[in-house]
Amino acid sequence: MRLLVTGSAIRGLPVVTIHGGEDVAEIRDLIYNPEAGRVVGLTLNKRGFLSGRRREVLPAETIHAIGRDAVMVENEDSLTLPQDAPDEVGTSSERDVLGNEVLTEQGKSLGKVKDVVVLAGSAGEVVGYEIETESGGTGYIPLPTQLAVSGSALVVPDPTQDFVEADLVGLGAAVDEFRSRLGMK
Amino acid sequence: MSERFAAAVGRKLVSRASAEELGALTHIVADVSRNKVASLVMGKGRKAVLVDWDQVSGFGPDAVMVADENALYAPRDDRESAAADGKLDLIGQRVLSDMGESLGEASDIVFDPASGVLETLVIGEREVPATSILGAGSYAVVVKAPAE
Numbered sequence: 001m002r003l004l005v006t007g008s009a010i011r012g013l014p015v016v017t018i019h020g021g022e023d024v025a026e027i028r029d030l031i032y033n034p035e036a037g038r039v040v041g042l043t044l045n046k047r048g049f050l051s052g053r054r055r056e057v058l059p060a061e062t063i064h065a066i067g068r069d070a071v072m073v074e075n076e077d078s079l080t081l082p083q084d085a086p087d088e089v090g091t092s093s094e095r096d097v098l099g100n101e102v103l104t105e106q107g108k109s110l111g112k113v114k115d116v117v118v119l120a121g122s123a124g125e126v127v128g129y130e131i132e133t134e135s136g137g138t139g140y141i142p143l144p145t146q147l148a149v150s151g152s153a154l155v156v157p158d159p160t161q162d163f164v165e166a167d168l169v170g171l172g173a174a175v176d177e178f179r180s181r182l183g184m185k
Numbered sequence: 186m187s188e189r190f191a192a193a194v195g196r197k198l199v200s201r202a203s204a205e206e207l208g209a210l211t212h213i214v215a216d217v218s219r220n221k222v223a224s225l226v227m228g229k230g231r232k233a234v235l236v237d238w239d240q241v242s243g244f245g246p247d248a249v250m251v252a253d254e255n256a257l258y259a260p261r262d263d264r265e266s267a268a269a270d271g272k273l274d275l276i277g278q279r280v281l282s283d284m285g286e287s288l289g290e291a292s293d294i295v296f297d298p299a300s301g302v303l304e305t306l307v308i309g310e311r312e313v314p315a316t317s318i319l320g321a322g323s324y325a326v327v328v329k330a331p332a333e
Contacts, residue, residue: 013285022324067285067286072285072327121284
């Protein structure tokens, strides 16, 4: 059983320093690299209502853990100016998977990507997608660690269609079984 | 014998030198980096004063003995003012694990009245060792994520 959190739930979370116990910023958006299957960084807002964007970003290597209630960093030095962040943090934001069609290797459409699902407690490991199914409902699919992404569609292994879960709890229970069926760790 | 922050608040402070009652304990200020009680606060509002833990000669069940009246001091900076106001109190503070999960609200702290060493952080029904506290500030007390 894994604890999971959607991208939309991560937006707005406070960024809290482990050693200071202070809320130093809040999450504006995720910078996601679909090929790598992980969040490479997070963009930030100032804390509080109507306080606007912060220039600094959180590169993944400065993130201690993305949780359901807060994003934890060691200290305020984790907030990094864009020019000091790794290149992929600046370039990955273009490759947006939201709205992409999810196709199995056999050519069956499972729906369209609505959001990413992140492993809670990780620094941004994406383990699944929230999808809008063909029937218009919401489903959750697990992801292998690598997959083909074109910009308009992404191709997932055939067994994915047996793991379309109705909620995050179902997906949390399914991720490990899915990955072991694919022969992944 | 262990003491609890919540039970100790309200206890009288007495000068060991003059045997005079000085006032009532209102807040206990913890230094989580040293895992120890740092100071005590007596009184409220503009009359609040602090006394450092090393000036406390006995933390007893009926009274807290301090060396003498001169050990009491008014807040000297922003941090001490915040402490005197109870703004640095751990009790009532949100507790987060270092994995970013909320564990609830700190409800009490168990400590050793002889040494001032913090022993246990109480979060409702749950207790975690005080050594698992990683940091504390205006937003949260951060503790090492408890093992599953």
